[in-house]
Every structure is written in structure tokens, then in C-alpha cells.
Amino acid sequence: MHKTLITATALTGLFASPLLAETIGVSIPAATHGWAGALNYHAERTIERLEAANPDLDFVLTTTSGPSQQVSDIEDMVATRNIDALVVLPFESEPLTAPIQRVADGGVWVTVVDRGLAQEGIEDLYVAGDNDSFGRTAGTYFAENLDDGAKVVVMRGIASEVDNERVAGFEAALEGSGIEVLAMDHGNWNRDTAFGLMQDYLSRFPEIDAVWAADDDMAVGALAAIEQAGRTGEMIVVGGAGMKEMVARIRDNDTTVPVDVTYPPAMISTAIEMTALGVSGAAPVSGEFIIASELITADNAEDFYFEDSPY
Amino acid sequence: MHKTLITATALTGLFASPLLAETIGVSIPAATHGWAGALNYHAERTIERLEAANPDLDFVLTTTSGPSQQVSDIEDMVATRNIDALVVLPFESEPLTAPIQRVADGGVWVTVVDRGLAQEGIEDLYVAGDNDSFGRTAGTYFAENLDDGAKVVVMRGIASEVDNERVAGFEAALEGSGIEVLAMDHGNWNRDTAFGLMQDYLSRFPEIDAVWAADDDMAVGALAAIEQAGRTGEMIVVGGAGMKEMVARIRDNDTTVPVDVTYPPAMISTAIEMTALGVSGAAPVSGEFIIASELITADNAEDFYFEDSPY
Numbered sequence: 001m002h003k004t005l006i007t008a009t010a011l012t013g014l015f016a017s018p019l020l021a022e023t024i025g026v027s028i029p030a031a032t033h034g035w036a037g038a039l040n041y042h043a044e045r046t047i048e049r050l051e052a053a054n055p056d057l058d059f060v061l062t063t064t065s066g067p068s069q070q071v072s073d074i075e076d077m078v079a080t081r082n083i084d085a086l087v088v089l090p091f092e093s094e095p096l097t098a099p100i101q102r103v104a105d106g107g108v109w110v111t112v113v114d115r116g117l118a119q120e121g122i123e124d125l126y127v128a129g130d131n132d133s134f135g136r137t138a139g140t141y142f143a144e145n146l147d148d149g150a151k152v153v154v155m156r157g158i159a160s161e162v163d164n165e166r167v168a169g170f171e172a173a174l175e176g177s178g179i180e181v182l183a184m185d186h187g188n189w190n191r192d193t194a195f196g197l198m199q200d201y202l203s204r205f206p207e208i209d210a211v212w213a214a215d216d217d218m219a220v221g222a223l224a225a226i227e228q229a230g231r232t233g234e235m236i237v238v239g240g241a242g243m244k245e246m247v248a249r250i251r252d253n254d255t256t257v258p259v260d261v262t263y264p265p266a267m268i269s270t271a272i273e274m275t276a277l278g279v280s281g282a283a284p285v286s287g288e289f290i291i292a293s294e295l296i297t298a299d300n301a302e303d304f305y306f307e308d309s310p311y
Numbered sequence: 312m313h314k315t316l317i318t319a320t321a322l323t324g325l326f327a328s329p330l331l332a333e334t335i336g337v338s339i340p341a342a343t344h345g346w347a348g349a350l351n352y353h354a355e356r357t358i359e360r361l362e363a364a365n366p367d368l369d370f371v372l373t374t375t376s377g378p379s380q381q382v383s384d385i386e387d388m389v390a391t392r393n394i395d396a397l398v399v400l401p402f403e404s405e406p407l408t409a410p411i412q413r414v415a416d417g418g419v420w421v422t423v424v425d426r427g428l429a430q431e432g433i434e435d436l437y438v439a440g441d442n443d444s445f446g447r448t449a450g451t452y453f454a455e456n457l458d459d460g461a462k463v464v465v466m467r468g469i470a471s472e473v474d475n476e477r478v479a480g481f482e483a484a485l486e487g488s489g490i491e492v493l494a495m496d497h498g499n500w501n502r503d504t505a506f507g508l509m510q511d512y513l514s515r516f517p518e519i520d521a522v523w524a525a526d527d528d529m530a531v532g533a534l535a536a537i538e539q540a541g542r543t544g545e546m547i548v549v550g551g552a553g554m555k556e557m558v559a560r561i562r563d564n565d566t567t568v569p570v571d572v573t574y575p576p577a578m579i580s581t582a583i584e585m586t587a588l589g590v591s592g593a594a595p596v597s598g599e600f601i602i603a604s605e606l607i608t609a610d611n612a613e614d615f616y617f618e619d620s621p622y
Contacts, residue, residue, distance in 0.1 A: 269594035283580035292598040
């Protein structure tokens, strides 16, 4: 009975209209690294916008440094703030599944962001990035912009389903393009690992035309290794996520970084905005929204550059 | 280059800020029948809300009685109103595909609603109902609320992929429930056909515990046949879509119609709201949003009853 909360509030409203306000709890990982930092920035920015635009909407935002803290944050929101809806990016799937199930069973609307729970059908709305599209967008850019016979090296993330989906999308887009993938190893989404891996690639291959680093952190590591080796200008580097420094390079027409691929931390804004639409009755929003990756180019970089974001 | 429009407007804004307003075109089928009538109602209501809340958003709404008129409506919107985004529920897929492709190629954001185009990858955002969820929600209600051995008759829609998906979801939900499906024939989403089909079921089966009419129009036909046969009270009828009369029966605790399943015409509101979020830069909204069906019960019927809607 997903919408019980709305009915309950509407009924309350008959007797005491000041209580009509809806409260949305937002629980996300703390800003321990770049992408999460941007997640926090966008969550705060969206909550600010929505509170200003809608006097009837209240928000509780908590940031968490681990799964058990996140569970107690969420339980607190329910117990002390009587939230009508929860927007949550689970720190980990397993330990959050049962607690979020209990919240949903209690009649609270639940929106899960990006990291799915260990069991299907608990949340009312699921908002997530599109890993196939993430890889496919980079691969399509290569297929359309590199010459037949061009040589590419790839830095994959940590071995995982997410990484497999991204690489499958990338490879599907390259099919028939005549582009040669020289090597494809795991840089583990880590800047330092990527730096070492790129040094290895540079020593092994005298000709590299392009690097696909399946995450901007790895792209930064790769760029540093290329520069140290004095081979800047020989190859382009395409990362992914939408890190500020990368977007700035694109905007400033850096020839080494012509484009980037989004896996937007601003998806938390999408999730919060959609939840607000649902809670206020403006539109039906139960279901699954998979956010496609977009190609950031010099033409649109301004739209993806957030001056005040840490990432 | 999906977001070119936004960049272009941002640049224009540097020189002439009064031109900053974004214009969203909305093109939908005319209100020739119930569901489309509600579609029009929700589109108008949402446009009104968004125009009042956002002085920088303009809308052009056109309703169409056929595909060729829809093509010229859309071309007009681009030529004379210079729209930044288009929200379109295609009257038919094939004849709209190339014209909408041209609009997208021209840098206009495109949101396609419910009826997909004949070619993938044209639209920036796709918003649609969930046919599996539509059937599964009805089937789950039966599985959870009917006794082992209960006897059910089913009225399918017009033979189509949509109908197949709905029935597959329904059957999957019944698996292992011990519920017996006596018959499953096509009522073609038509009230009169459903009336005749229900007469046939009633004459063939002395015991029927529940009817699944996979559309509210068919449910209305079935209810009339049941009443005419004097067998009201013997069985429940579960339809689908969210027709006003059905929601009113649920709200008023009609024991024959305890629940309904949404396939919400208000999805046009979702599509317009999300497009507005994207155009205004509030959140990333490229991708695919599949709106799950919800169960309408006496507890939440008020949320699904729109006094001024024709449907």
C-alpha cells in the first residue's frame, strides 16, 4: 500500500491543515571521495531549491560513513521526524535491505538511488545510472571519431557487474569500427593504480591513439602518466562520470580531453525532485528511471560544470 | 548533441536575458476516448501548474486527430515557436519516427511518451507505462485475496505485444496460487465486446469468483453483463487504467469492485514535469522511465480520483 502515507496526510489535513506539509528524508554516503562529494553538493542544492519553491515540503538530510550508521539515521528519521518519503543511496546493499523494507512496510514512500537493494520490489521508485550507456557512449565516440585501425587502451574498474556492463557497452559500440583494442586491464577506479597501469601501457605500446579510462579518477591518473612520459599530444583520453577538472578541460578545448561521459552524481537531484512530485501528487512516479549517460563536449560543457561543487 | 538547446539559450542569455525563457511543446492525441480525455486533462493541469510556478517556462499544447496532423503540428511548433523541447505521445509510431528524428537532429530535446518510435535512440527521454506490472499487480491481488481453487475468467485486449506482456505478468503472479483460470478470451479493450464476452462466460460457467478485465472499459462492459444476469455479488471484477467511475466505486466500498490497477493517463504529467526539470537544468533526466502500475484501494482511491477529469 505505497500511497497510504499520502492518504493519511490528506486525512490529517481535514482536521489540521498546518500539518499538511510533507517531510522527505534523504540519506546518502558522506563526502569521502569525489563522486560522493558531488552527490552531497547536488542533494543540498536541490533541497534548497525545493524548500524555497514549496513551503509545504520539509527535508531531513543525513550523510553517513557506513551502513550501520545509515540504518540508525533512517530509523531516526522515521521515529523522530515522521517522514512521508525516504530517498536513499544505500551505503551497501545487504545491510540496508531489511531496514528499508521495514520503512516501506510502515507506509513510507521509498526511493532508492543507484545502488539497488538485495531484494526486488521494496522501493516505490528506483533511480540509477545506466552502465551500458556509460560504456556505449564512450565507444560510440571512438567509433565515430577515430580512424579505422586506431589503437586504444582501456582501464576497467574493479571487477564487478557494473564494470562488466560498462565494458560490454563499450565493446558493442566498437564492433565493426576497425578500432584495435591493444589492452584492457583493471585500474580499479583508482587514480594511483591507473597511473601505474598507464605507465605500463606506455612502455609496452609505441603507438596509442586513445585511452578509455572508465572513470574520471583513472583518467586523471592516466593523464599524469602520459604527461610524465612526455607523450601528451599523441593520444586522447576519455574518462567518465563528469569530474569538474575534466569538464573544465573540455570547456577550455584541451585537445587531449575532447569529451567526457556522464554518470551524474546529480542523479540524486533527479531522485529528490521526482519524489517531491510524487509526494505532492503532481504526477505518478512509481517505477524505474534509468538515467542515460550523456556525452560532454565543448559545446555543452557549461551545463555540466558546477562552480561550487567539489567534484 | 542533446543539450545543445540549453547551451544555445544560455549563450543567448548573455546578450539578451529576456530571451532566457524556455518553450516546451506538448503534442498529444485529441480527446477522442476516455483515456485520451484524461491525458488531455492532465496535460492541461500540469502546464497550468508549471507556468504559474515558473515564469521562465512557456508551453505550446496541440492535440491531434491523426498522424499527419501531428507531424504538421510539430513542424509548426519548431518553425513558429522555436521550441526548446518537445513532449510527444505519438499517434502512431511509424509516421512520426522520421519527423521526430528531424526535430531531435535540430537540437530540440525530445521526450516520447508511452508509444515508442519505430527506431531506438531518437528521444532523449522515454516515459511509459509498465505492461508487465499492469498484469502482475492484478494477478498479485488475486493470488493474495482469493482462496485456493478460486475460479477466474479473463478478458484480454486486442492481440498485441502490449496485451501479451500484460497477460504474461498476470499469469506469472498467479503461479502456485491454486487459482483456476476458466477462460481467457479477447475483449479487445472494447466495452461492447466485453459485454458479449461476459454474457458468454456467465452462460458457460456456473461458478465465477473473479473477473480480470485488462482495461476499465471492458470492466464496465463485464459489470453490465453481470448485473443483467442478476449475478452481482457472486464475483469481483478487477479492471485496469484508473477510470473515474471505477475509482469512485472503490472509494465508495463497492464490494464488486474492490480495487483497480493504474495505467495512468497522468504519465503525461510525469513526462512534462521531468522535461521541465531537464530544460531548466534542475536535474539530469535523459533516459528511460517506466512507470509501474499501482493498486488502487479504498484506502488510497482519493489520490486517484480527479473530480474535473472526464475519465
